[in-house]
Amino acid sequence: MKIALINENSQAAKNGDIHDALTSVVEPLGHEVHNYGMYTVDDAAQVTYPMVGLLTGILLNSGAADFVVTGCGTGTGSMLAANAMPGVFCGLVIDPTDAFLFAQINDGNAIAMPYAKGFGWAAELNLQDCYRKLFEGESGIGYPKERAEIMAKNRGVLAELKSKTCHDMLTVLKTVDQDLLKAAIAGEKFADHFYAHSKDQSISDYLRAL
Amino acid sequence: MKIALINENSQAAKNGDIHDALTSVVEPLGHEVHNYGMYTVDDAAQVTYPMVGLLTGILLNSGAADFVVTGCGTGTGSMLAANAMPGVFCGLVIDPTDAFLFAQINDGNAIAMPYAKGFGWAAELNLQDCYRKLFEGESGIGYPKERAEIMAKNRGVLAELKSKTCHDMLTVLKTVDQDLLKAAIAGEKFADHFYAHSKDQSISDYLRAL
Amino acid sequence: MKIALINENSQAAKNGDIHDALTSVVEPLGHEVHNYGMYTVDDAAQVTYPMVGLLTGILLNSGAADFVVTGCGTGTGSMLAANAMPGVFCGLVIDPTDAFLFAQINDGNAIAMPYAKGFGWAAELNLQDCYRKLFEGESGIGYPKERAEIMAKNRGVLAELKSKTCHDMLTVLKTVDQDLLKAAIAGEKFADHFYAHSKDQSISDYLRAL
Amino acid sequence: MKIALINENSQAAKNGDIHDALTSVVEPLGHEVHNYGMYTVDDAAQVTYPMVGLLTGILLNSGAADFVVTGCGTGTGSMLAANAMPGVFCGLVIDPTDAFLFAQINDGNAIAMPYAKGFGWAAELNLQDCYRKLFEGESGIGYPKERAEIMAKNRGVLAELKSKTCHDMLTVLKTVDQDLLKAAIAGEKFADHFYAHSKDQSISDYLRAL
Numbered sequence: 001m002k003i004a005l006i007n008e009n010s011q012a013a014k015n016g017d018i019h020d021a022l023t024s025v026v027e028p029l030g031h032e033v034h035n036y037g038m039y040t041v042d043d044a045a046q047v048t049y050p051m052v053g054l055l056t057g058i059l060l061n062s063g064a065a066d067f068v069v070t071g072c073g074t075g076t077g078s079m080l081a082a083n084a085m086p087g088v089f090c091g092l093v094i095d096p097t098d099a100f101l102f103a104q105i106n107d108g109n110a111i112a113m114p115y116a117k118g119f120g121w122a123a124e125l126n127l128q129d130c131y132r133k134l135f136e137g138e139s140g141i142g143y144p145k146e147r148a149e150i151m152a153k154n155r156g157v158l159a160e161l162k163s164k165t166c167h168d169m170l171t172v173l174k175t176v177d178q179d180l181l182k183a184a185i186a187g188e189k190f191a192d193h194f195y196a197h198s199k200d201q202s203i204s205d206y207l208r209a210l
Numbered sequence: 211m212k213i214a215l216i217n218e219n220s221q222a223a224k225n226g227d228i229h230d231a232l233t234s235v236v237e238p239l240g241h242e243v244h245n246y247g248m249y250t251v252d253d254a255a256q257v258t259y260p261m262v263g264l265l266t267g268i269l270l271n272s273g274a275a276d277f278v279v280t281g282c283g284t285g286t287g288s289m290l291a292a293n294a295m296p297g298v299f300c301g302l303v304i305d306p307t308d309a310f311l312f313a314q315i316n317d318g319n320a321i322a323m324p325y326a327k328g329f330g331w332a333a334e335l336n337l338q339d340c341y342r343k344l345f346e347g348e349s350g351i352g353y354p355k356e357r358a359e360i361m362a363k364n365r366g367v368l369a370e371l372k373s374k375t376c377h378d379m380l381t382v383l384k385t386v387d388q389d390l391l392k393a394a395i396a397g398e399k400f401a402d403h404f405y406a407h408s409k410d411q412s413i414s415d416y417l418r419a420l
Numbered sequence: 421m422k423i424a425l426i427n428e429n430s431q432a433a434k435n436g437d438i439h440d441a442l443t444s445v446v447e448p449l450g451h452e453v454h455n456y457g458m459y460t461v462d463d464a465a466q467v468t469y470p471m472v473g474l475l476t477g478i479l480l481n482s483g484a485a486d487f488v489v490t491g492c493g494t495g496t497g498s499m500l501a502a503n504a505m506p507g508v509f510c511g512l513v514i515d516p517t518d519a520f521l522f523a524q525i526n527d528g529n530a531i532a533m534p535y536a537k538g539f540g541w542a543a544e545l546n547l548q549d550c551y552r553k554l555f556e557g558e559s560g561i562g563y564p565k566e567r568a569e570i571m572a573k574n575r576g577v578l579a580e581l582k583s584k585t586c587h588d589m590l591t592v593l594k595t596v597d598q599d600l601l602k603a604a605i606a607g608e609k610f611a612d613h614f615y616a617h618s619k620d621q622s623i624s625d626y627l628r629a630l
Numbered sequence: 631m632k633i634a635l636i637n638e639n640s641q642a643a644k645n646g647d648i649h650d651a652l653t654s655v656v657e658p659l660g661h662e663v664h665n666y667g668m669y670t671v672d673d674a675a676q677v678t679y680p681m682v683g684l685l686t687g688i689l690l691n692s693g694a695a696d697f698v699v700t701g702c703g704t705g706t707g708s709m710l711a712a713n714a715m716p717g718v719f720c721g722l723v724i725d726p727t728d729a730f731l732f733a734q735i736n737d738g739n740a741i742a743m744p745y746a747k748g749f750g751w752a753a754e755l756n757l758q759d760c761y762r763k764l765f766e767g768e769s770g771i772g773y774p775k776e777r778a779e780i781m782a783k784n785r786g787v788l789a790e791l792k793s794k795t796c797h798d799m800l801t802v803l804k805t806v807d808q809d810l811l812k813a814a815i816a817g818e819k820f821a822d823h824f825y826a827h828s829k830d831q832s833i834s835d836y837l838r839a840l
Contacts, residue, residue: 048364049364049368050364050367050368050371053368053371054371073751074311074312074315076301076302076308076311076312076316077315077316077364077368079293080293080299080300080316080318081368081371083289083290083294084293084368084371084375084376085375086375089290090290092286092289092302094304095516095546096515096516096545096546097327097546097549098286098327101284101542102284105284105286105287106286106287106290108290114750116750116751116752117307117311117750117751117752118750118753119750119751120744120746120747120748120749120750121746121749122517122521122563122747123750125517125521126515126516126517129516129517129549143542154258154260154287157258157387157390158259158260158263158290158291158294160387161260161263161264161291161294161386161387162294164386164387165267165294165295165296165376165377165382166294166375166376166377167375167376167377172374172375175374176371176374177367177370177371177374180367180371283541305726305756306725306726306755306756306759307752307755307756307759311752311755324540326540326541326542327540327541327542328538328540328543329540329541330534330536330537330538330540330543331536331537331539332536332727332731332773333538333540335726335727335730335731336725336726339726339759353752468784468787469784469788470784470787470791473788473791474791477795493735494731494732494735494736496721496722496728496731496732497736497784497788499722500713500719500721500736500788501788501791503709503710503713503714504713504788504791504792504795504796505795506795509710510710511706511710512709512722514724517747518706518747521704521706521747522704522706525703525704525706525707526704526706526707526710537727537728537731574678574679574707577678577680577807577810578680578683578710578711578714580807581680581683581711581714581810582714584797584802584805584806584807585687585714585715585716585796585797585802585806586714586795586797587794587795587796587797592794592795595794596791596794596795597787597790597794600787600791
């Protein structure tokens with residue numbers, strides 16, 4: 001699985017620690033991490049949480065990433081922004097049980113975590129445990145398993161509903177504030193990661209042309 | 211403020227307790243609670259979490275409610291469904307600090323809480339504390355207050371972004387599965403609460419005609 | 421390791437679930453669980469949390485158990501009672517990181533968990549994760565490991581301090597309310613588990629003579 | 631009420647913030663805070679968590695304080711040390727509901743909180759909320775109130791039990807490592823706070839003579 005890590009500016013200083021925790025867990029499981037940044041608080045490309053949403057929408061709708069790991073101070077801003085996008089189902093994860101239940105019941109494609117609120121000493125242990133619950137096995141199999149069918153049905157209804165409430169991603173790209181969009185993809189490694197992995201030519205073409 | 215309470219089927223049995231906790235806190239503060247249900251597990255109108263999202267979108271976009279309090283087993287299904295709708299910014303709230311920070315930083319118009327996961331003995335105390343943080347004072351004034359301006363700016367950017375990613379509510383109502391929509395508004399007190407308080411004639415007309 | 425499970429009366433109904441969660445994790449790791457009860461709310465032997473403390477003291481000071489897993493509604497009553505006893509160092513564990521840090525930093529010999537407060541749906545997942553952190557590896561090796569030495573030193577100072585504040589266990593047995601003591605060891609499987617595993621003849625003799 | 635604040639060395643840098651949070655809540659309620667320190671990481675008097683326990687025992691058994699607020703990185707070391715002392719009933723408090731339930735059910739005389747684990751941005755809000763639950767009203771009245779009697783009875787049994795397991799405080803002072811004891815009371819404001827408020831002449835005399 002291609003997992004994209006996206007940190008916004010308020011918690012950019014923690015990108016290294018979060019990236020370490022994520023890769024230490026998921027690489028041995030055979031997944032790949034693309035660190036879209038931010039990397040430090042002083043990065044030239046400053047990414048705010050609304051941009052995180054836009055970038056999450058781009059990565060998931062283009063197939064450049066299979067899953068997005070994001071967050072912000074409380075996790076909420078980035079979660080709201082991600083969930084504003086078509087095809088994105090972003091959970092807010094605080095502890096390992098949240099992570100497990102999100103994977104098994106909601107089977108979404110993104111999570112946001114708080115990297116400031118409640119994020120104290122030894123928080124890397126909780127990050128690792130949450131990532132393990134998300135990525136170690138098959139997701140979407142329900143919990144308890146007897147309820148798998150009704151859970152899958154509700155997910156399908158939600159996906160269908162969201163397909164009606166949102167415009168498609170290419171339309172979104174064309175209609176949003178183009179300066180915001182440019183800023184969202186201004187990260188220094190965006191081009192390297194994205195164009196190599198995007199499976200949607202029209203999204204790639206549109207972004208390249210900006 | 212008109213606060214709508216919406217419970218879905220998996221936690222319907224707790225509606226009475228949640229309603230009691232909510233009214234005990236917010237009515238003395240001068241707010242009004244409209245309990246849209248469900249009320250018991252055996253209600254004729256069974257509301258699933260995708261329907262919660264649809265109903266949340268209807269209530270907030272029509273002005274029939276100023277704020278929606280919802281949730282489900284983990285809170286995540288209802289949160290995802292609510293955030294799939296235009297103009298809805300729904301936080302996931304676990305503890306009083308979450309509630310306070312959501313009110314002050316994100317200033318959204320809905321919250322989802324877990325009513326099964328982590329919901330044990332004395333959980334009504336946490337509900338009350340969370341409601342108090344949400345509804346006791348002015349929201350959106352930032353925390354810390356020195357960061358109020360940047361927080362307000364990001365909220366504005368997110369709202370503008372979401373206005374581009376989502377269709378307007380009337381379009382949503384016309385395009386979603388009409389059986390899902392009928393089920394979402396089939397609660398026994400929906401008509402009483404909604405048509406009396408909706409400020410959007412076109413939404414009211416469309417729903418009445420169903 | 422011989423792990424004793426002790427449940428008091430307020431949460432006795434959950435003994436089966438807690439025992440299942442504990443054995444499912446620790447038996448594959450080579451540990452043995454002795455379920456001292458209570459087993460159901462209607463057990464003839466009703467164990468209150470002060471009795472849990474006394475029983476914990478008996479099991480650990482006699483060597484009949486190497487570790488005690490206990491708890492109550494909030495975990496606090498049983499924790500206080502356990503920590504009132506000589507040679508008992510009982511942590512209060514809420515989440516897996518608590519469990520890990522308690523094992524590595526404090527290296528105690530008992531934990532109490534809340535089995536009512538915060539104990540909702542899927543709580544068995546958190547129990548399992550906590551047990552795994554406690555029992556899967558070597559404990560007392562510090563976290564981070566660079567601080568192992570100072571952590572071990574503090575543990576030693578605490579143990580030495582507590583050896584001065586408390587009477588020895590046999591003295592405790594002789595001086596406490598003898599009815600309370602009899603009630604603490606009245607569980608239907610106490611005799612089977614205890615006398616077979618106690619390594620302290622004087623404690624065994626005293627209890628047998630009651 | 632005279633509330634003593636005791637911070638150990640690992641989290642000494644946070645003493646100012648914790649003291650601010652505590653006084654902002656309890657002084658308007660008519661309580662008095664005695665900040666026994668540590669005050670900064672560089673204090674001449676370095677207090678470890680075992681010393682916190684000893685100091686807590688001194689303050690509560692002498693009547694110099696009515697309640698002790700302490701903690702450490704996870705809260706557990708200071709909690710274990712405090713509970714090792716005669717007459718001390720120290721809860722571990724993570725959130726406001728813990729604080730409320732500890733006050734109402736266990737009615738202890740000390741709490742430990744984690745000041746590193748889970749202690750992130752905006753943690754001062756949680757501190758304030760916890761302190762308010764602990765100190766704003768009468769404690770020991772049970773929750774729910776229908777269970778007040780049985781809760782009070784169990785507390786009495788525990789207090790009686792602990793009176794048998796522990797030596798009295800003066801004996802403890804005489805038998806513990808005298809260097810540890812001297813270090814525990816070496817804080818620069820200990821003498822000012824303690825001798826003015828101690829109600830136990832023999833404890834005061836013993837400590838003065840050291």
